[in-house]
Amino acid sequence: MADRDPPFYVGYLKLPRGLKGFLVAVLLILAVGDIALAVLVFGAQRPHATGDWGAGGEVAFVGQFQAKPYPLLRLFATGGAPAHAVLLVGEGKVGAPAGLDDLDGAMVEVRGYPIRRGDLIVLQLDQVPVRQDGSRMDPLPVAASEPATLEGEVVDSKCYAGAMNPGEGKAHEACGSFCLYGGIPALFVARADDGALRWYLMAAPDGGPIGDEARALVGRRVRLAGTVSRGDGLAIFSVAPDRLAAN
Structure with missing residues (x-):
């Protein structure tokens, strides 16, 4: 007695019964393999840092307003x-x-919703700053600028603090560029010798904002030369526009 011909599948005909079991087994194997691969890839991803955005509701701060390089308290x-x-x-x-x-140097009250990441605080204002009195104060002391070359990444402070996740890296390139275009303060984030991340408020050599040149650097690992000045609770990294364009 001759052996029966093996089942043969033709696309426009009904699936032969002999192939159903084989196909079910293959599909199960592929499904289990896909799940296992997804778990492995997910486990290999580095977790993105997250921030706290206004979890405690509106807050108020009273301090000295500083207009440059970006408005801050x-x-x-x-x-x-x-x-x-x-x-x-x-x-x-x-x-x-x-x-x-006109508020530069004055004591003001600001209200809004804070976005916090480590020692970084970004306040989303819900009203304009309110002057507390008519007096002006001397600027807080700032150490003399020192030459510095830092390796790290240009980010917009709002997303980096926690408004977006991730707020850094290649995935955040377009969003970060738009935020800098809209006037969000630019930061340079670098890793210190102890392995911890340090953020620096970026500025132009004249003390103003860095301008559009830095937008092209968002999402890239770059090495920039400039100067660093440190004041009470704030470090400013000043970089000339031509240095930004060179990267």
Whole structure:
């Protein structure tokens, strides 16, 4: 008696019964393999740092307003708490409102929703800063600028603090570029000798914002030469535009 011919599948005909079991087994193997591969790839991913965005509701800070390089609030050291800086932004992909230069050096109250990541605080304002009195104060002391070459990444402070996840790296390139275009303060994030990440507020050599040149560097690992000046709770990394363009 001759052996029966093996089942043969023709696309426009019904699937032969002898092939059903084989195909079910293959599909199960592929499904299990896909799941295992997905688990392995997921486990190999580095976790993205996350921030806390206004979890405690609206807050108020009182401190000295500083207009350059970006609008920010300088908080004095009190009660054992160190001096600090609070970067100010608007809602969405925009910086603080325009027209605040007259407040430079004045004591003001700001209200909004804080975005925190480590020692970085970015406040999304829900009203313009309110002057506390008519007086002006001397700027907080800043050490003399020192030449520095840093390796790291240009980021927008709002997303990096926790408004987006991830707020850094290649995946955040387009978003970060739009945020810098809208006036969100630019940061340079570098890894210190002890392995910890350090952030620097970026500025042009004249003390103003860095401009559009830095937008092309978002999402890239770069090495920049400039100067670093350190004040109470704030480090500023000043880079000339031609240095940014060279990268």
